[in-house]
Amino acid sequence: MILHFSKSPFNQFIGISYYNRRAIFSFVVFAGLAYYFCIYEKVEEIHVPAIPVSILGGALAIFLGFRNSSAYDRWWEARKIWGSIVNNSRSFGLELITYPIGQTNEEEEEIEKWRRGVINRHLAWLYALNAQLRNKPVEISQYLDKHDLELLKDKKNIATQLLIIQGNDIDRAFRKGWIE
Incomplete structure (x- = not known):
């Protein structure tokens, strides 16, 4: 959780x-x-015996220590996962730019349009996942075309639906022979 x-x-x-x-x-x-x-x-004056207070204080200290440790572990795990998502997204974008090459000018234009769509959809997924994890409204319409927005209109888990659309689009590129 990032606090500002x-x-x-x-x-x-x-x-x-x-x-x-x-x-x-x-x-x-x-x-x-x-x-x-x-x-x-x-x-x-209120007389309180020292032994019960010291026992409860020690137990509370141990409990809070474990609780703080587990909270830090959850935060660190989330940080590692988000860092992995960022690194893999960067690699995915570089692979999209580098690998699919068309045989003709028309095919190259179609591949370029496909690349832009996949990269923009991936950006939309990143923003949707970020908003979903923070329980904020998702605003990704600037990254998606009308067809994708129509597919997502009534969906609750936008990030997962974007991954499904992305997988179908990559499968289409595989079937056309653009990627191996």
Whole structure:
């Protein structure tokens, strides 16, 4: 997950306060209750034995340590996978530009049109996957032609549908002998 923070400390404070408003509210309520009981109800001291507190504190530290470690592992795995997608996308684009070569000018023009369509569809897939992983609306119409947009109109998982369309298009190029 990529977080973008404001450069203004005030805006950072407001944003952090907004997302933690429940915890802040709970803290203020309990602190207010503690203040009230100490000042107005004259509660002198509360005796808490040290052993249960130290045992619970140690258990909590171990629990939070494992939880933090697993969160970091998930983040690192996602980072590696996204890096792999970027590298493989770069290689895929270079292969598309390099390998299919037409025998005639007409075939070369048709291959060039196919290349542009496949590369643009791949860009649309990258943006669709990014938006899907972040639960944001997908805006990829600038990369796709009308036919592809029509195929995706009522689909829920746009990224997967784009891969299916892409596979069919690459299969068509294979059958025409453009790629091996």
